[in-house]
Amino acid sequence: MRVADDKLEDRIKAEAARLGFAACGIAAADAAPRSAERLRQWLAEGRHGSMIWMAEREGHRGSPGGLWPQVRSVISLGMSYAPKTDPMALADEGSRGRVSVYAQGGDYHDVVKRQLKALGRWLAQQGGGDLKVFVDTAPVMEKPLAEAAGIGWQGKHTNLVSRTHGSWLFLGAIYTTLALAGDAPGRDSCGSCDACQRACPTNAFPAPYRLDARRCISYLTIEHKGPIPVEFREGIGNRIYGCDDCLAVCPWNKFAGVAAANRAFLPRAELAAPSLGDLLDLDDAGFRQVFAGSPIKRIGRDRMVRNAAVAAGNSRDRRLVPVLERLLGDGDEAVRDAAGWALGRLRLVGSEEARRRGGEEEIGSRRGAEGAEGAEG
């Protein structure tokens, strides 16, 4: 049944803006018909790696109706976390870890969910109907739905890009039994640009618009349990939680208005540029204390120390040798493995330096000898 008040859609958008959402659009529940097949193919190719929860509820995830047959419309929402500073600024600071922008502030699951629920309560009063709210953790394909609702389009890096907010948008969705008027879908505006694909340090894009999660640093540092495959360790550089490179190089992010960013996502001082030495020293209690209220808390101490050890192996910072040596006796296998790898790399750095010093001394003494000859002559 069509809702009597034609303007409800506009009022939903006004209320969403009042609640801090930078973007809001509406789509019919069946407006992203290709998603289910594309998800099926992605899973069949094994591109989800060990994220078996992606496959377990494939039928629910593939379409809104698969999860909730009564759903008629989807309200898609975006909350901005556009950074004020260059996400690549720490790329050459080997002794510091890089935390991806999305995780430097408050936990978006909590912040977005709270505002989605507020919007849901408002909608239930104003328009009636049943509804469900989702952010990230439910079997929902938030990106194709956001595209269908006109918030933007899925770029070649597969994230949603908005003309106004770039790709720095957390997404959320409200499924409702109301039949609302949909917006025009987003139009792909990537053109011939392939900056994101070229920027990826681990070659995670087998083709434009397709991501092999098993090669993505975000997956490797956040989702992947156990030792990180050796072939990706160098490419990980100093990234200790997630990766922003494909987003950071996107030209559309130049237009992203930082003013729209929610204050809850401002970077916390201790997460903006953490020292690898401090991270390698963390025990469980220390980890919980530093990462309380952050999405990072989900990975636990062992995975964080494993990541920091890989970054230490790329750091060329030999001051980290003693703490890495201690970690060779750590209770976690992946930590021990990463520490051993890092020590091997730092020892190579040590012998390179010794060779260089030796060479310099040799040149120095040859010069001295040449000088002495000159003096004789």
Ligand code: B12
């Ligand atoms: C699983 C997951 C991951 C996995 C896999 C990522 C992926 N691309 O699938 C990993 C751990 C790698 C990951 C990483 C990140 N994630 Co993530 N992730 C998710 C999650 C839970 C599901 C995504 C999903 O459904 N994947 C399955 C694949 C099949 O879907 P897809 O990527 O949309 O695939 C489409 C394309 O492949 C396309 N396609 C396929 N073939 C073809 C061919 C052509 C010609 C075309 C045009 C298209 C096309 O169609 C598919 C369906 O739309 C969502 C939350 C949610 N519930 O939606 C967050 C989500 C996508 N992640 C998010 C974020 C922020 C990130 C990171 C930026 C975090 C970071 N800084 O480290 C990175 C980005 C890495 C990247 N380039 O994608 C945000 C993205 C927000 C946005 N603006 O888009 C989301 C929406 C969470 C949220 N609520 O805000 N993530």
Ligand code: SF4
């Ligand atoms: S997040 Fe990093 S590793 Fe993952 S696809 Fe983008 S650039 Fe590649």
